[in-house]
Structure formats: C-alpha cells, structure tokens
Amino acid sequence: NAGVTQTPKFRILKIGQSMTLQCTQDMNHNYMYWYRQDPGMGLKLIYYSVGAGITDKGEVPNGYNVSRSTTEDFPLRLELAAPSQTSVYFCASSPSPRLLFFGSGTQLSVL
Amino acid sequence: DQQVKQNSPSLSVQEGRISILNCDYTNSMFDYFLWYKKYPAEGPTFLISISSIKDKNEDGRFTVFLNKSAKHLSLHIVPSQPGDSAVYFCAANPAGTYKYIFGTGTRLKVLA
Numbered sequence: 001n002a003g004v005t006q007t008p009k010f011r012i013l014k015i016g017q018s019m020t021l022q023c024t025q026d027m028n029h030n031y032m033y034w035y036r037q038d039p040g041m042g043l044k045l046i047y048y049s050v051g052a053g054i055t056d057k058g059e060v061p062n063g064y065n066v067s068r069s070t071t072e073d074f075p076l077r078l079e080l081a082a083p084s085q086t087s088v089y090f091c092a093s094s095p096s097p098r099l100l101f102f103g104s105g106t107q108l109s110v111l
Numbered sequence: 112d113q114q115v116k117q118n119s120p121s122l123s124v125q126e127g128r129i130s131i132l133n134c135d136y137t138n139s140m141f142d143y144f145l146w147y148k149k150y151p152a153e154g155p156t157f158l159i160s161i162s163s164i165k166d167k168n169e170d171g172r173f174t175v176f177l178n179k180s181a182k183h184l185s186l187h188i189v190p191s192q193p194g195d196s197a198v199y200f201c202a203a204n205p206a207g208t209y210k211y212i213f214g215t216g217t218r219l220k221v222l223a
Binding site: 004031033035040041042043044045048050058059090092097098099100101102103104105 | 115117120143145147152153154155156157160200202204208209210211212213214215216
C-alpha cells in the first residue's frame with residue numbers, strides 16, 4: 001500500500017523556471033491538500049481539493065496552480081519560480097476532513 | 112495572523128518522564144483538532160485527535176486535553192521515550208470547512 005506518493009523528492013530550480021510537483025494517492029480519498037513548510041515554521045495550506053474537478057485556495061496560493069482531473073492525482077504547478085518558493089512541499093489526502101495522510105515531501109530550492 | 116500557536120519552539124525531557132506540548136488557538140469556530148509527529152526528511156504522521164465536544168482523548172501513552180474556554184489544548188506523552196524525539200504539530204479544523212490550520216511546531220528531545 002503506497003499511500004501518498006510525491007515526486008520528485010528534491011529539486012533545484014533557477015529563478016523564472018517552471019515545474020510541476022506530482023502527488024498521487026491510492027486510497028481513493030476525495031480530499032487532497034498541498035502544504036508548504038518553511039524552516040522553523042508550521043505548515044501553510046496552498047491549495048486543496050474536495051474531489052475531482054474541484055479545487056480551492058488555501059492560505060498562501062499566490063504563485064501556484066493546481067488541477068484535479070482524477071481522484072488519484074493532485075499536481076501542483078509553479079509557473080515562475082521565485083526564491084520565496086524555496087520550501088518543503090507536502091501533499092496530503094484524506095477520506096474525510098478528520099484525518100490527513102501525508103506524503104514524504106518534496107524539497108525545492110529556487111536559486 | 113497565526114490562528115494556531117505553539118509558543119514553545121523546543122522542549123527537552125528526560126526519558127521516562129512526562130512530556131507536555133501546548134497549543135493555543137484564537138478561533139472559537141475550530142471544532143476538531145489533530146496532533147502530528149514529524150521526523151526529519153519524512154512527512155508528518157498522525158498521532159491523536161480530539162473533537163471540540165470532548166475535553167480529553169487518550170491513546171496509549173498519548174493523551175490530548177482540550178480547554179475550550181481557554182482555547183488551549185495540550186498533548187501529554189507518558190512515559191517519554193527517546194523514539195518520541197521529533198517535531199510535534201497541532202492542527203485545527205474550522206467548522207464547516209475541509210482544511211486544517213497548523214501551528215509552528217515544537218521540537219521535543221527525549222534524553223536517554
């Protein structure tokens with residue numbers, strides 16, 4: 001049982017580059033989330049989805065985009081990478097708004 | 112505006128003693144709370160939860176207490192073990208929403 005899988009685990013981007021962080025879950029969960037964790041800080045919600053085709057902004061959505069075409073996948077897109085987006089990104093899924101299952105994270109550096 | 116606060120960035124406890132991690136919140140509309148544990152280079156893992164209609168929930172060595180009037184919850188770990196050394200996050204769910212607001216975390220170190 002893979003749970004929540006995030007790829008890549010590490011990535012270095014140059015300022016202005018674009019990339020997509022992949023997240024897939026095999027638990028048939030309707031709810032999926034993207035969080036970022038900056039050093040010494042808590043997790044900040046970027047975007048979330050309550051089902052295929054439905055997404056909504058979290059606390060810090062600027063500079064990101066998401067899509068949810070299937071129940072399993074919830075990719076996070078960075079269009080024009082900036083140093084402020086250097087962070088660890090966590091994807092999570094949930095069968096209900098009562099418990100989150102997290103992936104192992106993607107460490108992103110923008111230089 | 113930090114709605115969920117963990118004011119102690121770090122805590123050191125002797126093995127076998129009790130660890131108490133605290134969390135304060137400002138929004139009275141939070142109706143469900145979670146505690147997560149995080150090891151370096153791993154994702155957070157669920158530890159224990161509590162609904163706002165309860166004031167205590169216990170699971171083995173872990174107990175969460177909720178004081179709604181003070182908008183305060185605490186996680187008690189007893190007895191503490193070296194393997195409990197990790198960063199602990201509390202998270203709160205605003206009623207009627209699908210999202211969680213996380214605190215900044217407390218790094219617990221259990222000394223052998």
